[in-house]
Amino acid sequence: MALARVVEFAGVSSDRLEQIQQRSESGPPEGMPATEFVLLHDPEAGKAVAIVFFDTEDDYRAGDEILSAMPADETPGERVSVTKYDVPVRMSV
Numbered sequence: 852m853a854l855a856r857v858v859e860f861a862g863v864s865s866d867r868l869e870q871i872q873q874r875s876e877s878g879p880p881e882g883m884p885a886t887e888f889v890l891l892h893d894p895e896a897g898k899a900v901a902i903v904f905f906d907t908e909d910d911y912r913a914g915d916e917i918l919s920a921m922p923a924d925e926t927p928g929e930r931v932s933v934t935k936y937d938v939p940v941r942m943s944v
C-alpha cells in the first residue's frame with residue numbers, strides 16, 4: 852500500500868510559492884524516492900499543504916529523512932505538522 856507524507860505550513864504567501872515553483876522546475880531533491888508531489892495553497896489564510904506519495908515504507912523513510920533535513924528557506928513556510936498516512940485509494944479522473 853502506498854504512503855503519503857502530509858505537511859501543513861503556515862505563513863505562506865503567494866510570492867513565496869512563486870519562488871518555490873521556480874525552484875521546483877529543477878526537479879526533486881537528490882535521492883528522493885517519491886512518486887508524486889502535490890502542493891495546495893489557501894492564499895487568504897496563508898496556509899499550504901504538501902502531499903508527497905511513496906510506494907513503500909522504505910521509500911517513505913528515505914524521503915522523510917531528506918525532507919525533514921531541508922532548510923527552512925527551502926520550504927513554503929513554517930512547518931505546523933507532519934503526518935504519515937496510508938493511501939488505500941488513489942485515482943486520477
